[in-house]
Each structure stands twice: as structure tokens, then as C-alpha cells.
Amino acid sequence: MAGANGKRHDIVIVGAGPGGYVAAIRAAQLGFDVGIVEKEATLGGTCVRVGCIPSKALLESSFNYQEAKTGFAAHGVKTRVELDLAAMQARREKVVKQNTDGVAYLMKKNGVAVYRGTGKLLPERRVEVSGAAPVTLEAEHVVLAMGSVVTELKGVSVDGTTVVTSTEALTFDSVPERLVVIGAGYIGLELGSVWARLGSKVTVLEYLDRILPGMDLEIAKEAQKALTKQGIEFLLGARVTGVEVKKGVARVQVDGAEPVEADKVLVAVGRRPNTAGMGLEEAGVELDERGRVNVDEGFRTTAEGVYAIGDLIHGPMLAHKAEDDGVALMERLKGIPTKVHYHLVPGVAYTEPEVATVGATEEQLKEEGTPYRKGMFPFSANGRARALGHTDGRVKVLAHQETDRILGVHVIGPRAGELIAEAVIAMTFGASSEDLARTTFAHPTLSEVVKEAALAVDGRALHS
Ligand code: NAD
Numbered sequence: 001m002a003g004a005n006g007k008r009h010d011i012v013i014v015g016a017g018p019g020g021y022v023a024a025i026r027a028a029q030l031g032f033d034v035g036i037v038e039k040e041a042t043l044g045g046t047c048v049r050v051g052c053i054p055s056k057a058l059l060e061s062s063f064n065y066q067e068a069k070t071g072f073a074a075h076g077v078k079t080r081v082e083l084d085l086a087a088m089q090a091r092r093e094k095v096v097k098q099n100t101d102g103v104a105y106l107m108k109k110n111g112v113a114v115y116r117g118t119g120k121l122l123p124e125r126r127v128e129v130s131g132a133a134p135v136t137l138e139a140e141h142v143v144l145a146m147g148s149v150v151t152e153l154k155g156v157s158v159d160g161t162t163v164v165t166s167t168e169a170l171t172f173d174s175v176p177e178r179l180v181v182i183g184a185g186y187i188g189l190e191l192g193s194v195w196a197r198l199g200s201k202v203t204v205l206e207y208l209d210r211i212l213p214g215m216d217l218e219i220a221k222e223a224q225k226a227l228t229k230q231g232i233e234f235l236l237g238a239r240v241t242g243v244e245v246k247k248g249v250a251r252v253q254v255d256g257a258e259p260v261e262a263d264k265v266l267v268a269v270g271r272r273p274n275t276a277g278m279g280l281e282e283a284g285v286e287l288d289e290r291g292r293v294n295v296d297e298g299f300r301t302t303a304e305g306v307y308a309i310g311d312l313i314h315g316p317m318l319a320h321k322a323e324d325d326g327v328a329l330m331e332r333l334k335g336i337p338t339k340v341h342y343h344l345v346p347g348v349a350y351t352e353p354e355v356a357t358v359g360a361t362e363e364q365l366k367e368e369g370t371p372y373r374k375g376m377f378p379f380s381a382n383g384r385a386r387a388l389g390h391t392d393g394r395v396k397v398l399a400h401q402e403t404d405r406i407l408g409v410h411v412i413g414p415r416a417g418e419l420i421a422e423a424v425i426a427m428t429f430g431a432s433s434e435d436l437a438r439t440t441f442a443h444p445t446l447s448e449v450v451k452e453a454a455l456a457v458d459g460r461a462l463h464s
Helices: 018-029 045-050 052-075 085-109 186-197 217-229 319-333 362-368 383-388 416-428 433-437 448-457
Strands: 006-014 034-038 113-116 118-122 126-130 135-144 148-150 178-182 201-205 233-235 240-246 249-254 257-262 264-267 271-273 306-308 347-349 354-359 372-378 394-400 406-413
Touching: 006 018, 006 126, 018 034, 018 045, 018 085, 018 319, 034 135, 045 052, 045 085, 052 085, 052 186, 118 135, 135 319, 178 186, 178 249, 178 257, 186 201, 186 217, 186 264, 186 347, 201 257, 217 233, 217 354, 217 362, 217 394, 217 406, 249 264, 347 416, 354 416, 362 372, 362 394, 362 406, 372 448, 394 433, 394 448, 406 416, 406 448, 416 433, 416 448, 433 448
Parallel strands: 006 034, 006 135, 034 113, 135 306, 178 201, 178 264, 201 233
Antiparallel strands: 118 126, 126 135, 148 271, 240 249, 249 257, 347 354, 354 406, 372 394, 394 406
């Protein structure tokens, strides 16, 4: 039993993002009594409130605007196009609300107790919740799922108006004339695309000599070419050292190069685990050298009965990975031996064309000395892509030279984010490129490009 000011649950989860809320649902399904603590007014975490979901809403809207302006004519559709940014932003808010309300509904439906307030870990599996209704919770198992926060850049202070993070860049109420994006990762390219489509002159400053670090290089280069064609300018090898704002105009300093002027600057140089102010150290939870919570393969931290998942721990900082961590942890607590296949977590950049990846890149295979065969096939040779009018891009399949097991699949092209699922399923079942090549895909579909790339591994693509 909990103390006078306390409530007891089997499991208390701190953070209601995709990691935490999905863990709560699975825990409830397994018969646990669950409480979840959230400091924001709505549930869903960064992803649902100010990340994945609102950015996808704006990407879709801005894509439609762009298509109406430049793509419809080829279909014989004549339009006069005018941007109503207020309506576009209202739609984004509505989409977010549908999703945050959806999470609240799921908590209710599953009987999960929701505590509003900021959680702090106390020793002995207790969580103090401060806020309008302070309470101390006790649990058999405490799950840390606080996610991540934006990484600051030395010399750059975010003021939320001229120099912003992705949160503010989602809510601009006018189209900035000149937008500088620092960082050519997922956030930089997705939000850079949104504002470039709506009329901003976008310049992306990237420290490395390539964009989309972690993605297959050949595919990333093709993405850079496509985005450059859309008017986005890239300065690679550009290390930003500071930003000066005077009268609403920013001067972005770049090491060894001329400063770049902008009306808005988006800082998108990564995210870091959200561990500060949580009382972790005092409660005996150790961090690793990169500031992530140290966990073993059962998600156990160094404090008895305390676990961590998602962006707080090792692995890619992606919503779907956090969800799978949460499910695996709850099943393990129930005695079901579940594990996450971290090497098969797909990544998708929702640019145009989309870029999607799973498994090893060609660079990784070369570095490891793994012998491989490679098959590629372009969307330009696919009937459905031609009918859609979106033929940029290709699929690349990498398979082991001797066993033919698929080691990596990389896609740039229309709906790449959906197509990659075929590869993830195949790889999860240990498929060979021959298995994929012998699978029947409906004609005409974009997925035939995946099949053709698998055939190309053995030099027998049919339509090239
Ligand atoms: P990221 O790690 O994807 O990219 C950050 C980029 O900034 C890197 O290319 C890095 O080299 C560059 N950089 C770092 N310091 C720099 C400097 N001083 N000057 C210039 N460039 C610099 O990070 P992100 O785009 O901020 O995204 C954060 C996290 O959110 C990522 O972990 C990502 O997984 C996740 N996310 C995923 C999606 C998606 O799945 N579609 C979308 C948005 C965000």
C-alpha cells in the first residue's frame, strides 16, 4: 500500500510519448495496473504534438500546394493557386488534436491512470508528480520514457522568434523570405522542404560533407540532387559557429566562409536524451558517456526496479523504435521473452521524393568487409510511377554475396516510406534477394520496383 499522499500501481511510466503511451497500452493488455505521468497539457509526446505528426501534416499540405502550382498542368488540370497559410496551419492543429485526443481515448479505454504534472524519480521505485495535483506514486516497476530534447549549438542562442527549433518552425504564421537551416538531418530536410515549397529561399548548412548522415551515401546524394532541383541550396562542410540577430535579421557565421543572412534560422543539429532535473543520479540511475541512460538488454537501469526505453537509451531516436522498446519491456515484465531487432528499424525522411532505409548501408558493408551483391532499379522504368508522374528515384537491394540474405534496402522515390515495409518484413523473416524476386507483386504498383531491384541483384531485372 502507498503512503497517505500516495497511489500505488504495478507500473508507473514517466512520459506519454510513443514509447510511454504504447508501453501503457501493452501493460494494460497484459493485466498490469498502470499509471502514466505527463507534464504537457496533451498526451502523445514530441512526436504527436510537435514532431512527426504536425510535420507530416505540413509536408502533405505544402506538397499539394506545390503540385497544384507545378504538377497539375501536366495532368490537364488548370488551376489558379493561392496560399492560405492560416488554413494550412489550422489543419495542422486539427490533425494534431485528432491524434492527442486519440491517445487520451486509448488511455481511458485501457484503464490507464493519467497523472498531469512533472515526474521526478525518487529512490525505492517512487515518482513524485508536481503540478496542480501533486502526488507521490509508488510502483513495482518504474519506466522512464521522457524522450529527448533539442541539442543546443554552441554560440547559437535560440530566441524562439528569429532563431528557432523545429517546434516554432512548425508554426510560422508567414512564409519567411530567407530561411537558413542548420543541419541536413531528418528535421532540417523535412521542414526545409515545407518552407521551400511555400516560397522561402532555403539554405541548408551542414557540417559534414554529405546530407542525411547514417543513410546510404549513394541514395543521400540522389536526395541532395532532387532537393537542389527544388530550389534548396546546400552548403556542405559548413560548421556554424554563431548567429547574430540585429533588427530581426540573422547573420549566421560559418567557419572559414562568408556569413549567411536570414529572416529565420532553424537549428536542427540533433536531439539528446531528456534526463536533466529528473533526479536520476540521486535515485541511482547511471548515464553513459553520451548522456543516455545505461540499460541492459532487459531495459533495466542501474537502479532496482527502474527501466528506460526510447530516446533515453541506445538505438535510433525514432518513435517506432520507442514503441517497440515499450512493448518488449512490458512483455518481458510478464515473462514473455521479447526482443527488438534494432538492426531492422527502418528510417524515413518524408521529403519529395521520400527517402527510406533499413539494414546495412553499402558503406557499412564495405567497412566490415562483408561480401555483397547489389541490385538497383529506377522508378522511371515503372508503369505506375509514370502514371503518377513521379519517376525520380530508385530502389537499392544489398544481399550477401554467398548466402544471398538481404542485408540492406534503400529507397528514394514516391512513397518510399511505405515501400520500405516490404523490405523490413522480408528481412525480419531472414529473406534472400531471391525470395523477394520470386514474390508476386500486383501490377502496376510502385512495389514492383522493389521486386525488380531484388531481381537486379542477380542481373535479371525484367524491365530495364
Ligand atoms: P540529425 O541527427 O538527423 O541531423 C543533424 C545534422 O546536423 C547532422 O547532419 C549533423 O552533422 C549536423 N550538424 C551538427 N552540428 C552542426 C553544426 N555546428 N553546423 C552544421 N551542421 C551541424 O538530427 P535532427 O534532424 O535534428 O533530428 C533529431 C532527431 O529526431 C533524430 O534523431 C531523428 O531520428 C529524429 N527525427 C526523425 C524523423 C523521421 O523519422 N522522419 C523526423 C524528424 C526527426
